[in-house]
Amino acid sequence: MTIKENIIWGTGQLIKCCERPQYEAEILLAYHLKQDRTYLIVNDNKEVKNTNKYKKFIERRSKHEPYEYIVGEASFYDINLVVEKGVLIPRPETEILIDLVADIIAKENITRIVEIGVGSGAISVVLARKFPNLQSIATDICDIPLKVAQSNINKYKLSKRIELRKSNLIDNVSESVELVVSNPPYIAEDFLLESNVVDYEPKEALFGGRKGDELIKQIILDVKKRGIRWLACEMGYDQKEPLSAFVNELGVKSIQFYKDLAGFDRGFIIEFM
Ligand SMILES: C[S@@+](CC[C@H](N)C(=O)[O-])C[C@H]1O[C@@H](n2cnc3c(N)ncnc32)[C@H](O)[C@@H]1O
Structure with missing residues (x-):
């Protein structure tokens, strides 16, 4: 799947739990790719090879786990600051x-x-x-x-x-x-x-x-x-x-x-x- 397709998929998963599902899908994908959000916009047709971790992040967020615990930082x-559960x-x-x-x-x-x-x-x-x-x-x-x-x-x-x-x-x-x-x-x-x-x-x-x-x-x-x-x-x-x-x-x-x-x-x- 491309970056754009991953964002669309993640947005769909987060619609019920987040006020800004697209934004959250983007920052989780950016975190997974160790890039910033601008990179996603400029490279939206690029293929993402391994999306397993990203999918796990989205799954955790869809169960209301705070973004900061998922990425370990606030x-x-x-x-x-480093944070954890x-x-x-x-x-x-x-x-x-x-x-x-x-x-x-x-x-x-x-x-x-x-x-x-x-x-x-x-x-x-x-x-x-x-x-x-x-x-x-x-x-x-x-x-x-x-x-x-x-x-x-x-x-x-x-x-x-x-x-x-x-x-x-x-x-x-x-x-x-x-x-x-x-x-x-x-x-x-x-x-x-x-x-x-x-x-x-x-x-x-x-x-x-x-x-x-x-x-x-x-x-x-x-x-x-x-x-x-x-x-x-x-x-x-x-x-x-x-x-x-x-x-x-x-x-x-x-x-x-x-x-x-x-x-x-x-x-x-x-x-x-
Ligand atoms: C609301 S948090 C504040 C954490 C941090 N200072 C902040 O502002 O983000 C309250 C903290 O107080 C600690 N705490 C609760 N009861 C306490 C007690 N009786 N004595 C000392 N610390 C306590 C909790 O473990 C928690 O880390």
Whole structure:
């Protein structure tokens, strides 16, 4: 079959599962051929000799497996991260959290931070690349994220500046730090997620408790108890009200909520007293 015929076939297979079936068929064929999409357009009448792998990719995608797990890579901020099943695919909204944290690090000359729930390493790797004097400890409770984060830390030659630690939240971090950043699991247990998320991405990265904000509240308590000045955290679109009430009761110097690009409440920055 030619490139064009392969794309038509792949598009047909993906019509039911993808919003942009032709685009997805093209990027999977391009990945298989180790070429870019432009190559496909220019060479659309060229024969493709061995299409077995491409067909397997299309089959996996037609069962809703995310593209990033199929190709083993996710584009995030200004880097490409290695990902695999068992680690959350980093989301574009987390880039907003990074920019807000970067502003605080720059303004306050912060040099020591902790990330809770490192996942692929997306947040810690981007921040370390932005700030050459920054030292980070990044925790996770699961083994696969710690392994994948280590690959990404090695890929970007940051092993002297980001230390990974298996820990529940910051239980195993006794060092003094100035800021904690986290994109924790924050989805309510009974929230209905799309198949590409719930059937493939790790539950430990998604669900934050019965209501969803339980882990975030524990993070706030832990950070306050340890006398750390700053906490920057992502949250669910419906968690501003309960978290506001919780934090007001607790007493902090300030809390600022921020929205994502779709206009949903998406996180907060707390400065403790
Ligand atoms: C939403 S993912 C975020 C991953 C990554 N930071 C990102 O933004 O793409 C949350 C991560 O927190 C980890 N996690 C869940 N519960 C945890 C806990 N109690 N302590 C530390 N990490 C935890 C999960 O394994 C997962 O890797």
